Amino acid sequence: MTKFIYMTRSYKIKNQIITLFAVIFPAFLSAQENVGIGVPAPQHRLHVEVNTGNFGSRAIYGVNQHSGTTSQQWGVFGEIKSTATANAGAGVIGMATGVGTTSAGVRGETGSALGRGVFGWAYSATGTNYGIYGLTNSQDGYAGYFSGGRNYFSGNIGAGVLSPIRALHVAGSETLGSIIISGNSESIDNHAELIFSENRTYTYGMYFYYDGVGNKLQVFGKSLSNIYGPHVTILRNSGNMGLGIDNPTRKLHVYTTGAGGTTLFEGSGAGLNNATVRAFNSGGGVAGFFDATSADASLVVRQNNASGSLIKAFGANGGNHEMILYNDGSMEFFNGSHIRTIRIDPSESGTTDAGQITLYNSTGSTATIEIDGSFNGVGRVTTNELQITGGSDITEPFSVAFFEDMKAGMVLSIDDENHGELKVSSEPYDRCVAGIISGAGGVRPGLIMGQKGTIADGDVPVALSGRVYCWCDASHGAIKPGDLLTTSYTPGHAMKATDMSRAPGAVIGKAMTSLNEGQGLVLVLVSLQ
Numbered sequence: 215m216t217k218f219i220y221m222t223r224s225y226k227i228k229n230q231i232i233t234l235f236a237v238i239f240p241a242f243l244s245a246q247e248n249v250g251i252g253v254p255a256p257q258h259r260l261h262v263e264v265n266t267g268n269f270g271s272r273a274i275y276g277v278n279q280h281s282g283t284t285s286q287q288w289g290v291f292g293e294i295k296s297t298a299t300a301n302a303g304a305g306v307i308g309m310a311t312g313v314g315t316t317s318a319g320v321r322g323e324t325g326s327a328l329g330r331g332v333f334g335w336a337y338s339a340t341g342t343n344y345g346i347y348g349l350t351n352s353q354d355g356y357a358g359y360f361s362g363g364r365n366y367f368s369g370n371i372g373a374g375v376l377s378p379i380r381a382l383h384v385a386g387s388e389t390l391g392s393i394i395i396s397g398n399s400e401s402i403d404n405h406a407e408l409i410f411s412e413n414r415t416y417t418y419g420m421y422f423y424y425d426g427v428g429n430k431l432q433v434f435g436k437s438l439s440n441i442y443g444p445h446v447t448i449l450r451n452s453g454n455m456g457l458g459i460d461n462p463t464r465k466l467h468v469y470t471t472g473a474g475g476t477t478l479f480e481g482s483g484a485g486l487n488n489a490t491v492r493a494f495n496s497g498g499g500v501a502g503f504f505d506a507t508s509a510d511a512s513l514v515v516r517q518n519n520a521s522g523s524l525i526k527a528f529g530a531n532g533g534n535h536e537m538i539l540y541n542d543g544s545m546e547f548f549n550g551s552h553i554r555t556i557r558i559d560p561s562e563s564g565t566t567d568a569g570q571i572t573l574y575n576s577t578g579s580t581a582t583i584e585i586d587g588s589f590n591g592v593g594r595v596t597t598n599e600l601q602i603t604g605g606s607d608i609t610e611p612f613s614v615a616f617f618e619d620m621k622a623g624m625v626l627s628i629d630d631e632n633h634g635e636l637k638v639s640s641e642p643y644d645r646c647v648a649g650i651i652s653g654a655g656g657v658r659p660g661l662i663m664g665q666k667g668t669i670a671d672g673d674v675p676v677a678l679s680g681r682v683y684c685w686c687d688a689s690h691g692a693i694k695p696g697d698l699l700t701t702s703y704t705p706g707h708a709m710k711a712t713d714m715s716r717a718p719g720a721v722i723g724k725a726m727t728s729l730n731e732g733q734g735l736v737l738v739l740v741s742l743q
Contacts, residue, residue: 395424403427430461486528517541553578562586568593605660607680607740609652612636612672617705623654623685623735624706625722626676634669636676642709644701645719647742649676650708655683655735677740684708684722684738686729693729693736698743707733718743 250256253263334345348357372378374385374392386392397404403426411419416436423432429450434443447456456462457477459469468477481490493501506512517524519541527537534552539545547556555574562570568587575582584596614620615629615637627639628646636648652659652675659675686693687702691710700720702709710725711717721743729736 397426432460515539549576562588602660605652605658607652607657607659607661607677607682609659609662609675609677610670610672611662611664612648612674612676614638614672614674614676620651620706621654621685622651623683624651625649625684625701625708626651626674626706627701635672636674638706639701640703640705642700642702643711643713643716643720647701647720647722649678649742650682650684650722650738650740651675652677652682654685655737657681657683657737678742679740681726681737681739683735685733686725686736687733688729688731689733692731693725695724695726695728697725699723699725699736699738704733708736708738 248256249260251260251262253261332346334347336343336345346358350357370378370381370383372383372385375383384392395406395408397406405426406424408422409416409419410421411417418437420433420435423434423444424430425432431448431450432444433446434441435445436442444456444460445458447460447462448454449462454462454465454467456467456469459467479491481488483489495501504512515524521541523538523540525537525539526535528534529536535548537545537547543560545556545558546554549555553574553576555576555578557572557574559570559572561567570587571583571585572581573583574580582597584594586594586596612626613632613635614626615632615635617638620638625639626636626648627641627644628648629635629637630646639647659677660680662675664671684699685707686699687704687707687709689709690702691712693699693710698711698717698721699708700711700717700722708722711721721741723738723740723742726737726739
């Protein structure tokens with residue numbers, strides 16, 4: 215049945231008079247007394263449809279032009295009083311089936327500075343009710359869409375969670391995560407921020423800043439108008455993390471120019487497994503590297519416990535340390551059976567005397583070599599056996615009178631004009647013969663003895679015993695191994711001793727190699743006779 219109805223219907227809601235209709239319209243009245251406007255078979259008490267394609271057409275358009283100062287004025291008000299515990303319905307349902315981008319199921323507008331375009335109020339104190347409920351069946355649709363200005367939500371907000379326990383509670387996919395923060399563009403090289411503030415006006419706080427140009431995530435601090443940082447930087451591609459540095463070049467790059475040091479690691483655990491700092495290298499490189507360009511130390515270690523050790527070094531030693539540096543500066547080294555074999559003491563008695571190095575046998579029970587830095591005021595080495603592999607003669611340093619062509623291998627005699635000094639020999643059968651300058655023929659001294667700063671000192675090493683090469687002159691007779699050698703007229707040269715009546719006291723040693731003629735080097739077993 216179609217009728218033209220002039221309807222004026224007012225309701226008193228919350229002490230306010232609201233007029234719903236005051237127009238003449240063609241209406242359809244169904245057998246169930248449903249009223250339809252624009253629909254011949256209304257399915258609801260009031261069923262309104264608009265089929266016109268005009269831009270901005272509305273099925274229901276509520277306008278509140280109240281200009282008073284009282285609150286709670288509505289353009290459209292819907293109320294439901296159902297006591298059902300589920301699917302109780304809604305006060306107002308709007309549905310838009312058009313294809314236009316501006317069609318709306320329910321649209322609210324307000325011209326008041328303090329008004330509300332759409333106001334949803336679930337005023338029941340119990341149950342899971344909704345002030346405004348948005349639903350979309352389209353994957354590309356929006357259940358709620360807010361554009362422009364600011365949006366304010368009071369109470370906890372849940373995204374993906376029905377019972378939020380914080381102001382913003384986000385529960386995302388287990389594989390895709392919960393939150394994406396991006397720049398407002400589909401292009402790359404944009405920036406994004408996440409801010410943590412102590413107050414609403416953001417005068418103090420910290421923020422995450424993603425630099426889309428530099429491809430890095432950084433953490434800054436803010437105090438009033440001052441920006442501090444970046445405190446932390448993580449590079450997108452390499453994963454390098456920097457503390458106090460903008461472009462870290464290592465997986466962890468820490469830098470500071472201020473006082474107090476760069477990094478502090480603090481722990482309270484005991485044993486290796488609870489070490490405060492642990493570095494591990496599974497490849498062929500080192501686990502730790504310390505480098506300094508200043509004149510100060512690259513690594514400083516301090517032990518505040520007087521009975522503790524400064525450093526322990528571990529290797530493939532059954533879990534035991536192979537080296538230990540104690541708090542007093544002493545060091546001990548251990549073999550594969552964890553037996554101490556070497557000890558170094560900066561002070562022999564632990565007070566102010568000189569240092570000592572002690573080597574032990576394989577059982578650690580006997581000291582086999584002791585190097586004492588101060589024994590009765592002088593250094594001393596104590597051992598059962600001494601083997602020298604760097605030379606073959608016993609040498610003492612002497613001061614030698616100037617001789618223009620003096621060289622290693624020359625024979626020297628006692629200088630009767632300068633006490634305690636020597637000179638190049640130049641007389642045959644000289645009973646003042648003293649030795650041979652060491653170092654000729656590539657044979658070096660094996661043991662050098664002397665006393666610095668005394669008459670038993672000098673700058674020319676003279677072999678007094680052992681094997682040494684010597685310059686010889688064979689013009690007075692060919693030299694064969696075993697021949698006694700003495701001084702000659704040729705300066706610094708030895709010759710074969712043939713006059714046995716003059717030889718006693720003038721023999722420098724025995725030849726160990728031959729020289730048939732001329733001058734040359736002969737290996738000599740030095741033995742003054």
